[in-house]
Amino acid sequence: MSIDTIRIRGARTHNLRNVDIDIPRNRLVVITGVSGSGKSSLAFDTLLAEARRQYIDSLSVYARQFFEQLERPDVDRIDGLQPAVAVDQRQGTHSPRSTVGTVTEAYDFLRLLYARAGDLTCAACGAAISQQSPEEVRQVIEQLPPATKAMLLAPLVRGRRGKHAEAIEQVRKAGLVRVRIDGETYPIEDAPELEPRKNHTIEAVVDRIVLREGVEPRLAESVRLALRHGDGVLVLAYQTPDDKAAGGWKERVFNTRYACADCGTGVAEIEPRTFSFNTPYGACPECDGLGAVEARGDVYPCEACGGSRLRPEARACRVAGRGIDEIVRMPVVDALEFFRELDPPEDRRPIAEPIVREIVRRLEFLVRAGVGYLSLDRGADTLSGGELQRVRLASAIGSGLVGVMYLLDEPSVGLHPADNDRLLAALRDLQAEGNSVIVVEHDEAMMRAADWLIDVGPGAGARGGAIVAEGTPEQVTGCEASVTGAYLSGRRRVWDAEKGDASEAAPAVAWLELSGATLHNLREVDLAVPLGKLTCVTGVSGSGKSSLVIETLAAALARRLHGATQRGGPYRGIKGLGAVDRAVVVDQSAIGRSPRSNPATFVGAFDEIRKVFAKTKIARQRGWKAGRFSFNTKGGRCEACQGQGATRLEMNFLPDLFVPCEVCRGARFERSTLAVRFHGKNIADVLNLCIDDAAALFENVAPVHRLIAPLVDVGLGYLRLGQPSNTLSGGEAQRVKLAGELGATSSNTNAGHTFYILDEPTTGLHAEDIRRLIGVLRKLVDAGNTVLVIEHHTGVMQASDWLIDMGPGGGAAGGRIVAAGTPIEVARCPESITAKWLQEPS
Template sequence: MAFNQEQHITTTGTAPEASINPPALDGEAQQIEVYGAREHNLKNINLKLPRYKLVVFTGISGSGKSSLAFDTIYAEGQRRYMETFSAYARSFMGGLERPDVDKIEGLSPVISIEQKTTSRNPRSTVGTITEIYDFMRLLWARTSDAYSYVSGDKMVRQSDDQIVNHILENFDGKRIVVLAPVVKGRKGHYRELFQQIRKMGFIRARVDGELVEIAPKMQVDRYKIHDIEIVIDKIVVKEEDRYRLSSSIQNALTHGKGTVLILDVDTDKTHFFSRHLMDPATGIAYDDPAPNSFSFNSPYGACPVCNGLGEIQEITEESVIPDKDLSIRRGGIAPLGEYRDIWVFKQIEALFKHFKASVATPIKDLPEDLVKVLLYGLEEELEVKTKKGDYIIEFEGIIHFLKNQMESESDNIRSWVEDFTQTTTCPECNGYRLKKESLHFKIDGKNIGELSVLDINKLYAWFENLEERLSERQNIIARELLKEIRKRIGFLLDVGLDYLSLHRPVRTLSGGESQRIRLATQIGTQLVGVLYIMDEPSIGLHQRDNERLINALKDLRDLGNSIIVVEHDKDMILQADYVVDIGPGAGIHGGQVVTAGTPEEMTKAGTTTADFLSNRRGIEVPRVKRPGTGQLLKLIGATGHNLKNVTLELPLGKMICVTGVSGSGKSSLIHDTLYPILNTHFFRAKREPLPYKSIEGLEHIDKVIEVDQSPIGRTPRSNPATYTGVFTEIRSLFAQLPEAKIRGYSPGRFSFNVKGGRCEACEGAGMRTIEMNFLPDVYVPCEVCRGKRYNRETLEVRYKGKSITDVLDMTVESAVEFFENQPRILRKIKTLNEVGLGYITLGQQATTLSGGEAQRVKLATELSKKDTGQTLYILDEPTTGLHFQDIEHLTDVLHKLTDKGNTVLIIEHNLDLIKVADHVIDIGPEGGEAGGTIVASGTPEEVVKAAKGYTARFLKEELQSSHYRENGADGTPQQEG
């Protein structure tokens, strides 16, 4: 949904009173009142928030916004809800601890919508979590028409009377045999079946097209495929024999489970009739459709080849023989490695001897038929005659061998085989996930799979006037279903997700996308009187799409709900009804309400946030851009997903921003095409890039590093100190202390992950897990070390009066001062401080870091390394979760990284970062199928001048209100003053 430049929100104020729902009822609380909030770094906060308003919490990263919104208000709301359950019900769910707050009054039922991806399950899709696909399954089950997957003809179903009438009309005077099919295309000896048929009183059957009498101990070849039908009756068709014919047909339909075969004796042709859906030409019958017939999570609907996943793991020739210049002796077969004296190589040698070839010959020079045998095995045994005697060669082939190993019970073996597999679209269902019968039920010529892969815009257009294309009967059934489907698709459009498809797996969505899907689902529930708390729903949204998101939040508010949004987006803050700025700093320097009021009141305040919002302060734009190295990295012909034969030119030695509306193809081009190519080239990674033609200029860079927002560790044992490697240096320092040397302590003594210096009661975790049987496990500080992780002897070794535990509990900011005389340690800690993480502790659990914080830890780790100046860094939305002041810090860090001669490539929507880039590449113009092309490229000013695409429009406004800084003679940015 596009909107004019005039519609872009640049000024603010509260929304008109008329747009906000009516006042609360008499006696109902008008405010949410928080007293004495002390969770994490909050400093005894007292705060009153208006109900039925859109309230934004803002402030620099680590100031305490999430502590107040999620860990205090939401946690208390959730706890109160749990207390409404019976003691018996609570015993299964476990209790929730009361947050550290004196009291909260006026609290409504609370729903939290966070950035976490809803599900990692490959079976969970946009369609399933929004329930749109569930309504579509019901629609297809009730109104679709079935077509034969063989002839393409429309399937028919007939009643018993229709079948009899048809036979009387078309077979009048002919001799026919009425047959009941009981076995179709299956192996087996069927001895018991024949005995059962005889007991029912039938003496003849047709077996594989031949009429036979059933002998007492009759059976057939168990290894062959058979068709078996019971001979119900032999009759000459006449009107006066209608009763006999009707009885025989009903008998046949009963034994044939709704299907009857009529054999024309004179022509020896069979004709199929069925109570179910059937193709009369081929005899193919479908079960009556039900909603689960169209579910890829049900055995009734899932494709039998891929089990409803839409893709299969395939072992490819390229993965088994990656380099055909190598010989087998030198490791040409990747799974086997170099030649060793083992059985499989002896088999290969014998095989090569028979084909008169050598294992020392490069694979590219071997005969094609020999390579085929090597990969896929011998069709039959080879008998080899030698002077020493005859022997047999049986060779199953490397690919068949690996496929067999995929079924191994050993995790290690399966993991080893996965290195040689590639994920490909299922050839049976073409990625639609459903069995072929389900894909041949159609409405207006479309099956449910074809619609699932359409983007939401096209899907909405297809459903818009569907009634006009349906029959009267279909219209009556579909009317209510279509209303529900259109309404839910409309909600997805409202939150800017028009480029997604229902088929899209949820695990591939960004945090912002999954959060907006849940927001769309909540709007659809039409709940009233609820408090919604959201965590940066604008993440991943282009400025063009922000307007739709803000309107969606206002719609949710106008239904009669209260909304709290933790947000840094300027438009969102200015469009809010009420803003709470928390700070003034991060960590121990934050945790206070700096200002609270309407956006107009807030911008007049003298706070850091107000200065940025009112343009009194801004991120300076360098007047002169970096010249770069003059070299290019050129990716030619990228066609993955929605990319339309894109040629990407990256000028090296510059800071480059890749922009574009959501779903335009940025991630497809950079994350899914360029990065896997470079990663495979430099580090022999296995991940396959999306399709492309060629790449040029690899010789101009020496490595690629992707700094993403994935966690730095998935267990509480991981922390910034261990991830950056500074903990190794700290442990070495402690091991060099006189006290440690006297005691003979090595650096390992100061590790909480190995035996020796750690507390063995909690194994260095600092916490003990108490199993509570029916209740969830409880974590309590270890009673031996009291959460310190180490034993008493280790803690007696001190540096400047601090033990190893004291160091882990230090904030990064304190550690910079503490280790000022330790250059090896200081270099790494200082970079953590420079990227704005001074407020986190060195030993903070990785599981408590946000995606943006994890990304900055990684960035700091890379900055602290000594580099060659020819590295390509790829960052995906590094401004996520960052306040304007933090973005200012981040910009300086990225400038430093680029000034060393590196190339920094950033996928970004934030205009503050885009405007300071040396080079901008805008992809679009729209999302989904309407995107996938490079709309404009050049300096930010050149992109604005080109006036193509949506980015240019918003970037122009940003540059007009920007602060500029002068540059040095070499073009590198120099800070004013």
């Protein structure tokens, strides 16, 4: 075995057919093939699974319980395997608090920079923060109204985990008789035992005093003691006579190190956590660090912090005249320019320069990955799968690891062809550092740029799982057996130029017009969509496509046609709704999060299949109705597993396992129900059929075939009819939804006048599948519907009746319609970046 290869022998995971293959190490390798051919089974379910399993097995038994246990892949052996890092499109567990800055760790370095090298200004008056003397502290307190009740506190612990018994003991030794813990005051002897895993704030009560004439000496001594015990910090809790009437207490912080010379406002501490919106010490108290609040059923920004998520003290700190909230709002490309030109003061240069260097590295990686139009405060949960993957890719490049196997799942998703060069450069940088980069991809430019190309197929499901061709892109291009090679060579095309311009059909007689869209970077955009046509909206990443189509137009249609309450992006007006009956957004969100949901249930085919079984001779003799054949209700299902087909097995210090039910052995139905057969197959057999075979089985059962056939048409014939929905990719879920709409259209003689909006429907599709998808979209249009797609694939662009190109750039450089017309007309537009790719055959 060569040390320069990863050697796989006998891979049989899922549909792989005993695959033997040698993959070159430290090269850019692309694995491609039609949907369902076995690409992901080879890359992720075999290579990644084995690499992770080997890593977890190297840990102690105790440590393993904290990791998800992966099954050993069905493979004889893998040699030459490197440590693996997966950069896929899954959203993971990102919460509204996760941002581009936190995911890339750029924000962590920003917080450190502002805490250690920032210029402090007063949040109340804007004056510079300077040191405050004990005498100044006393004078400020004395200026409070007479009869004010005051409690002087010395902070000992601020928001840190632990029992902190030593802090309580410190109060006792100092001779103080009270302590305030997490806002509650206790006699020292009654101080509660603290939960060690929770954050706590502990303050010694130095004195309780009422401000009146003659109290000055006592106040001066108490201030001195509080500052001594509080390490220069004093917390004043006070209640003026007016406050007493209102029933409230106020607090003020004094700090002999940080205080405003004009108004006396103090800052308790300046630490990195001061700039964190994930802790109460940095988060805006009004929105709890989320940057937005709910009002009148709607969410768009918190008035207290202006959407910055931070407290006033954090926003008041400056580096080169800019607050941290201003930096994170900038597009990454602008923030990069700011830090490249940053010249720290001489006394702070040793501290600032290494921090700035790390920030610049991460921002450079984001720009090179093609997402320089994003801002660091952009929520991670608002990113598309492709954007999130490229953000995570930037983090991977920034880690500086060497000798690692990186596996990426379609990193070009969401990228305009014009952005591919930067992505390829980023992958090349990763590979040049001494890593293996293995990419599951369908993009033609990515395949042509690969060092090694592997084509899996030849078909999907049971007809796939073999290595059809491997070698350099030129070698695969010349392989007659490779479908991928046929597209790379031009022997086959997604859209043949000989078919002419798709728009040569009858011109549109009606238009839907949206005017004055201004969300995000949109510049008073006026959008006109021809009804009854296939329209494609394209443009470089960040040009404003989703802002215009999804967040503005789709939201407007939902409100105007269906009474939705959530507001979309602002616009001036909309015309042409009289010719539209309903609007449907077919996106990539999951069709169901439960294993009980599957393609058959989603499109409605399972209801009809159960009726077929209810009409069989045995079922009629026993008086069984369609409900008998449902795994969701009692009667026909296996009650041992309640129709799930698997039971949970507790493994003590190992993660729980799901094993096939011992009673039904995974069939999900009880024995007598399984005795009912249709053409020799019981209900469990039917659910385990691939959709292609199910369509053949029910070819003469019109109600079932009508609903299953669209699943075949959209290229999902390789899926099992009863495959759990939570195992489907985003692209597969989107096509299931599209098939459901096709089935509904074919059953409704009054179908038509529906406005369909699709967001990148070619995600996860090979060129052969895209050719079929275009046919499906055409069926919807031929039925009298309007189809509007956001798409970058040139084949879909060329097959459209109407093309809208946005840009010309991303972020601030985009936000307007550069060209609109037939594909041929847009191809002639000199300002359109897309025009170059429209002029080439696809």
